[in-house]
Amino acid sequence: MIYGKISLKNWSVACVEGEEPESFFEGCGLRLFFYGTLYNRDKLRESPDDSNAKLAASAYLADPAHGFARLDGSFTIVYYSKNECGVVRDHHGTHYPVYCNKTGDFSTSWQFLAERSEEPVSYDAFALSSFLRRGILQKGRSVMCDIFTLDGGQQFHVSAEGWHKEIRSGLSGRFSKDLHGLERSRVFEYDSKVRTGKHPDVESCSRRYGELHVRAIQRRIGDSRRVGILLSGGYDSGANLAALRSIYDGGIDSYSVGFKGDAWSELPVARLMSETFGTRHHEYEIDGSEINFLPDIVRFLKEPFVEGGLMVNYCAMRMIGSDKPDVILGGDGSDQYFGTSGREVALHYLAARMGLRPLLHGLHALLSCKTFDTGGKLSRLNFQVDKVLHILEGERFGFSSSELRGFLQDEEYGKNPFKPLRADIRSFEHLYIQHALASDLEIVINRIILYKASRMAQMFGNNLVFPFMDLDLYEYLQQLPVSMKCKGDSVWDIACGRCESKYLLKHCYKPLLPEAVTARKKQGGFAPMPLFFRDRVQRDRLKDFILSSDIYVEYLNRKGVEKFLTDYDREASGQGGWFWARQNKALQYFNLLTLVTWWEEFMGGRKVSF
Structure with missing residues (x-):
């Protein structure tokens, strides 16, 4: 943990308490504390002996407004x-994670700030209801009122110029000034331009992409003698492994996680990848009993968080144990850098251009009624309509606003605070880029997949890195037209599903990977969440725990929770049904269980075990 104060008072002797920084710089009227690591030292260093703090300071001094944006790594910087x-x-x-209060005190622990507050600090009911709705807290807010969070690529800061300095967002205008003298602004600006003109040569783009990817891996493994890799059996982890083998002939440990009884298991393909590239392979199969580790996860994160792959990341990091590679490569973020949901983006674009959005909104409102929430054909239709209409809002698994009304003692807390962006429908390409930034990058990458992956790695002391998140790789992809990311002959074809996602990556690595990987349709990758609640005895135990909590004294409505648990028991005893209907109900259960666990641990002060 680190902590300190963001203040210009006594700046020349200001210190950061707690953990020792990786390096420290003082000079030229600047004091800078650096925690973490830099990957692009080869681009930044003036001499081999320059510390990371010196490189960060040099970038800032050369360009105070944008210097930190040149840094690629996993780090926290405090500067005065x-x-x-x-x-x-x-x-x-x-x-x-970084938290800050209105007086400028910051810490990597919200508990630290809450315990040292001069006034009582209460939980943020709106943030918790946002979690029940989506599995993540409301943007910019922590679990506690008046303790704010900092997203990836942002900074809390104060300047002598005060609020006269205008910081603009690449997506949504100026940042709110909610910290009474402090500003929360973006350090890394995102390029939202649509590339037009002639399409570049695919072969030359493919070669360049491959070169940058290999360099990203080289930067992250350095002179490691032993490298690990997370292996799913898909293109992303396969590309990481193929690229790694092209520059590294040492020992590689590969790790794969599957699910017992899963007909779509990718474990056989992961084994084939291991055999092809010569790794020492490790596997773990989740059977559902891993739900008992949830209190440990909540205790470590100190805030409620749920995503379908959370237990996969947990089990992978736990499987590594004490015999750790120097560095472990993860394939996270590649989908989102290229852009996801091309079909839904195309459908939204076409619906908007044809004036059909009001009709879809009406249909969605009708089908969202409890009467039609049966998992049948109408539910499937509504699921797709919801994705198309709310294309810029990221993942939407959890309780709906109408469902939350029966869950909360104060219905006011259940209102959706999310203000949707206006869709940019000048062209399909404009909307695709907007979705890639607003949803894929800012929500899915920064607040979900890299959050869970990095935090689970930290929980077990593993050095997990993400080559596809390399800054040079990102900047190169932004220079390419959408057709290099989502390939289709027309917008209509893309809307019909006749398109290829991650086109450039697949073009680059298809010749290097086994046909079993390149020829198969993507069907795995989804964690079957009902598995964790399949056992009746286990559900009864969890139900007793949920209903025995004191969260009903002031926040949740006990009758609403009892009804949900009873309905889940009845539906769980049935067989079959639509995958996504069962998946969302299980995620709702996971959200509820996680929230109650967090409440007992941090509001009730009771150590939880199932």
Whole structure:
């Protein structure tokens, strides 16, 4: 843990308490504390002996407005100067979480700030209801009122110029000034331009992409003698392994996680990849009993968080144990850098251009009624309509606003605070880029997949890195037209599903990977969440725990929770049904269980075990 104060008062002797920094720089009217690591030292260093703090300081001094944006790594930076001071998070927030209060106190632990507050600090009911709705807390808010969070690529800072300095967002205008003298602003600006003109040569783009990917891996493994890799059996982990083998002939440990009884298991393909590239392979199969580790996860994260792959990341990191590789490569984020949901983006674009969005909104409102929530054909239709209409809002698994009304003692807390962006329908390409930034990058990468992956790695002391998140790789992809990311002959074809996602990556690595990987349709990768609640005895135990909590004294409505648990028991005894209907109900159960666990641990002060 680190902690300190963001203040220009006594800046020349200001210190950061707690953990010792990886390196420290003082000079040229600047004090800078660096925690973490830099990957692009080869681009930044003036001499081999330059510390990471020196490189960060040089970038800032050369360009105070944009210098930190040149840094690629996993880090937290605290800096003080006569005119400005602040706390900076890396591009995707893979280092420590950062919290700050209105008086400028910051810490990597919200508990630290709450315990030292001069006034009583209460839980943020709106943030918790946001978690029940989506599995993540409301953007910018922690579990406690008046304690704010910092997203990846942002900074809390204060300047001598105060609020006269306008910081603009690449997506949504100016940042809110909710910290009474402190500013929360973006360090890394995202390029939202649509590339037009002639399409570049695929072969040359493919070669360049491969070169940058290999360099990203080389930067992250350095002179490691032993390298690990997370292996799913898909293109992303396969590309990481193929690229790694092209520059590294040492021992590689590969790790794969599957699910017992899963007909779509990718474990056989992962084994084939291991055999092809010569790794020492390790596997683990989840059987559902792993739900008993949830209290340990909540205790470590100190805030409620749920995503379908959370237990996969937990089990992979736990499987590694004490015999750790120097560095472990993860394939996270590749889908989102290229852009996901091309079909839904195309459908939204076509619906908007044809004036059909009001009709879809009406259909969605009708089908969202409890009467039609049966998992049948109408539920499937509504699921797809919801994705198309809310294409810029990221993942939407959890309780709906109408469902939350029966869950909360105060219905006011259940209102959706999310203000949707206006869809940019100048062209399919404009909407695709907007979705890639607003949903894929800012929500899915920064707040979900890299958060869970990096935090689970930290929980077990593993050095997990993400080559596809390399800053040079990102900047190169932004220079390419959408057709290099989502390939289709027309917008209509893409809307019909006749398109190829991650086109450039697949073009680059298809010749290097086994046909079993390149020829198969993507069907795995989804964690079957009902598995964790399949056992009746286990459900009874969890139900007793949920209903015995004191969360009903002031926040949740006991009758609403009892009804949900009773309905789940009845539906769980049935067989079959639509996958996504069962998946969402199980995720709702996971959200509820996680929230109650968090409440007991941090509001009730009771150590939880199932």
